[in-house]
Amino acid sequence: MSxxxxxxxxxxxxxxxxxxxRPQTFAEVVGQDHITRTLQNAVNANRLAQAYLFVGPRGxxxxxxxxxxxxxxxxxxxxxxxxxxxxxxxxxxxxGRNLDVIEIDGASNNGVENIxxxxxxxxxxxxxxxxxxxxxxxVHMLSTGAFxxxxxxxxxxxxxxxxxxxxxxxxxxPATITSRCQRFDLRRIPSDLIQKHLLYIAENxxxxxxxxxxxxxxxxxxxxxxxxxxxxxxxxxxxxxxxTMNDVMDVFGFTPREVVANLAQALFAADAQxxxxxxxxxxxxxxxxxxLTAELIGHLRDRLVAQACGGEIEIxxxxxxxxxEHFGGAESAxxxxxxxxxxxxxxxxxxxxxxxxxxxxxxxDALSGLCSGEVxxxxxxxxxxxxRPVELRSPEPAPVPKAVEPKTPVSTPAPLPKVAEPTxxxxxxxxxxxxxxxxxxxxxxxxxxxxxxxxxxxxxxxDRVEDGKGIxxxxxxxxxxxxxxxxxxxxxxxxxxxxxDLGKPLRIVFEFDDQLEPEIPEExxxxxxxxxxxxxxxxxxxxxxxxxxxxxxxxxxxxxLEIFKGTLQTQTx
Numbered sequence: 001m002s003x004x005x006x007x008x009x010x011x012x013x014x015x016x017x018x019x020x021x022r023p024q025t026f027a028e029v030v031g032q033d034h035i036t037r038t039l040q041n042a043v044n045a046n047r048l049a050q051a052y053l054f055v056g057p058r059g060x061x062x063x064x065x066x067x068x069x070x071x072x073x074x075x076x077x078x079x080x081x082x083x084x085x086x087x088x089x090x091x092x093x094x095x096g097r098n099l100d101v102i103e104i105d106g107a108s109n110n111g112v113e114n115i116x117x118x119x120x121x122x123x124x125x126x127x128x129x130x131x132x133x134x135x136x137x138x139v140h141m142l143s144t145g146a147f148x149x150x151x152x153x154x155x156x157x158x159x160x161x162x163x164x165x166x167x168x169x170x171x172x173x174p175a176t177i178t179s180r181c182q183r184f185d186l187r188r189i190p191s192d193l194i195q196k197h198l199l200y201i202a203e204n205x206x207x208x209x210x211x212x213x214x215x216x217x218x219x220x221x222x223x224x225x226x227x228x229x230x231x232x233x234x235x236x237x238x239x240x241x242x243x244t245m246n247d248v249m250d251v252f253g254f255t256p257r258e259v260v261a262n263l264a265q266a267l268f269a270a271d272a273q274x275x276x277x278x279x280x281x282x283x284x285x286x287x288x289x290x291x292l293t294a295e296l297i298g299h300l301r302d303r304l305v306a307q308a309c310g311g312e313i314e315i316x317x318x319x320x321x322x323x324x325e326h327f328g329g330a331e332s333a334x335x336x337x338x339x340x341x342x343x344x345x346x347x348x349x350x351x352x353x354x355x356x357x358x359x360x361x362x363x364x365d366a367l368s369g370l371c372s373g374e375v376x377x378x379x380x381x382x383x384x385x386x387x388r389p390v391e392l393r394s395p396e397p398a399p400v401p402k403a404v405e406p407k408t409p410v411s412t413p414a415p416l417p418k419v420a421e422p423t424x425x426x427x428x429x430x431x432x433x434x435x436x437x438x439x440x441x442x443x444x445x446x447x448x449x450x451x452x453x454x455x456x457x458x459x460x461x462x463d464r465v466e467d468g469k470g471i472x473x474x475x476x477x478x479x480x481x482x483x484x485x486x487x488x489x490x491x492x493x494x495x496x497x498x499x500x501d502l503g504k505p506l507r508i509v510f511e512f513d514d515q516l517e518p519e520i521p522e523e524x525x526x527x528x529x530x531x532x533x534x535x536x537x538x539x540x541x542x543x544x545x546x547x548x549x550x551x552x553x554x555x556x557x558x559x560x561l562e563i564f565k566g567t568l569q570t571q572t573x
Contacts (some may be wrong), residue, residue: 019199024085024094026072030197031189032061038184039065040081043072049182051154051163053139055170056186059226062166065094065186066135069164070101074129089129100126106138106167112145119153124163131162132421139165140172147174154180156204188223191215197225198232202243207236212245220252221290248281253288260295264303267323267351268315273380275348279341293331293347300324307395315355322354435470436462437502442494454490456481463511470498470506476514 023029024035035054050412052069068516071083071090083090092098098546102117118134126132136142142150153165155175165181167173195211195218202209209232217235221228231252235243238251248254259278266274304320307313330347334340439462446454460472474482481487491508498506561567 015070017201017233018226021197021229023061023068024071024090026068026081028062029065029068031193032065032186035065035184035186039069039072043069043079043081046079047073048073048162050157050161051181052165053170053173053178053181053183053187054164054166055183056168056170057188057224059221059224060186060189061225062186063135063137066164066166067101070098070133070135073131073133073162074098074100074126079130098129099562100129100131101133101135103135103137106136106141109145110142112143112149115142115146115149119149122153122158126160130160130341132160133162133164135164135166137166138168139177140169144174147177151176151180159326189225190223191218192227194218194221194223195224198228201229201232205236206241208242210244213243213248215253216245216248220248220254244395245259249284251285253291255282255287255292255295257295257299260292260299263292263296264299267355268350270355272349272352275352276345279344279348283341289344290331290334293327293334293344297324297331297565300327319355323351326351326354434508435498435502438498439470439472441501442497446490446494460510465506468505469505469509471509471511473513476512479512482512 024129026040052066054066056062063411068083071078071082071085071093073079074089074093075083076087076089077084085091085094089098089100093101096103102118104114122132122134124132157163163181163239165173165177170178170183170185187529195214198214198217199209199211201207202214213235217228217231221231232243235248235251239247249256261283263275263278266278279292283289300323303314304317304324307317307320327347330343334343439460443454443457443460447458456474456478459478460474463471463473465471494508495506498508557568
């Protein structure tokens with residue numbers, strides 16, 4: 001007795017979009033016009049190289065372009081830049097079963113023996129077409145020995161042999177191989193072209209695809225057309241014939257742009273609760289936190305570019321750069337941790353502390369403002385822009401009015417007509433006090449407030465007034481002190497004091513004279529000149545025994561430590 005069993009094998013007719021809509025001609029290649037035009041012109045002009053190297057990220061058309069080039073060379077109507085796609089040769093190449101077009105996976109055929117077999121078979125003529133074409137995908141996976149075995153054949157192949165290489169990591173291909181090829185760098189495909197292509201597929205497949213949904217898929221594909229087609233295929237399986245923006249967000253874990261903008265704004269406003277709340281909501285909704293971090297970096301980048309182009313400054317550019325670098329490191333770290341939410345929470349908290357830090361420039365500006373008695377206002381929780389010191393007069397200059405009052409009778413209106421004839425003197429003598437006297441008082445006050453930084457001002461001698469400038473002469477030894485970073489603000493403070501004392505603006509200019517010796521302090525000058533020992537005894541207190549101790553007791557330093565709630569640490573070098 002015999003039994004007959006019949007099996008019914010279902011026909012598999014469905015093809016995914018990535019294969020069904022694979023380009024078959026140069027005109028169908030999306031976003032690589034600079035490549036297709038060059039290859040078409042080369043085929044038409046019969047200027048064919050012996051080897052081509054296609055470089056670029058995944059899913060942008062390297063293998064498809066290589067197959068189209070193979071069809072252009074071996075088409076029954078060719079070589080031609082417009083392969084027919086209808087002949088047996090074109091169909092066999094498109095299906096990957098043509099005997100003259102050998103496709104090799106470089107990852108699994110990377111040994112020396114594989115290249116030796118290739119080299120031996122290359123000597124034989126093609127079976128049907130004019131060329132025997134070797135297409136090696138992921139060529140960077142070949143071993144060093146395999147590359148070396150290929151060198152000679154690649155440089156001087158038989159006339160009927162063409163090599164086409166494709167790789168995603170061109171830096172791993174030896175320079176000796178690259179130099180023997182014509183290299184073509186395929187670019188990431190712009191999002192608008194991917195969106196247009198997806199809408200074209202949806203129209204052909206009778207699918208309703210919202211434009212914003214297509215845009216979301218295009219951005220999620222990150223320049224890869226094959227990834228975008230696969231994502232669209234997945235969405236059709238999930239939604240059916242109608243695909244909306246919300247569906248795309250739910251399936252792939254994308255975060256809406258307004259949520260990313262709200263997260264950035266919460267960081268700028270130092271709102272830790274809002275920022276961490278957004279992260280928690282996105283995590284509970286099943287969103288991809290790595291992608292959220294990447295989109296946040298992109299948003300910060302857009303803010304930086306907008307500010308650089310003259311847009312509104314919400315936060316200093318230096319802080320934006322620091323945030324981009326900070327979240328870039330966090331995104332990289334997320335690839336290796338299981339709890340991505342914890343990593344992002346920590347990154348957000350560190351970002352808030354980063355924004356709250358005071359730069360060295362802000363500290364120097366604040367300390368410079370203290371030189372004239374200006375005290376910065378207490379900082380808020382976190383200022384969006386560097387705050388300027390609020391001007392408050394220090395109580396130390398309290399004796400100043402007493403010094404001004406005796407001079408008042410000298411500057412009464414009566415004498416003014418008598419001194420109105422000189423060229424520049426009238427502007428000075430109309431004031432409540434003359435310039436030399438004012439300089440002596442200002443220099444004494446500045447030296448008293450900070451002996452180390454401004455004590456050298458006592459060595460200056462007010463010389464003259466020229467064209468609205470007050471010329472103060474110093475010995476050459478004071479030149480280094482005058483070039484200090486603190487003197488830019490110090491000079492402004494001195495000029496403001498002159499304006500108060502003289503009643504007229506006066507620009508202060510320092511001159512240095514190698515013939516001018518430092519002036520002896522007044523308290524020493526009043527003493528009889530006699531004994532050097534006595535002079536030394538009087539001058540001793542003016543010179544600090546321990547510079548560090550004098551520095552720590554400086555009123556400016558004490559005030560700075562109070563404002564910034566800091567401490568001083570000494571280090572021996």
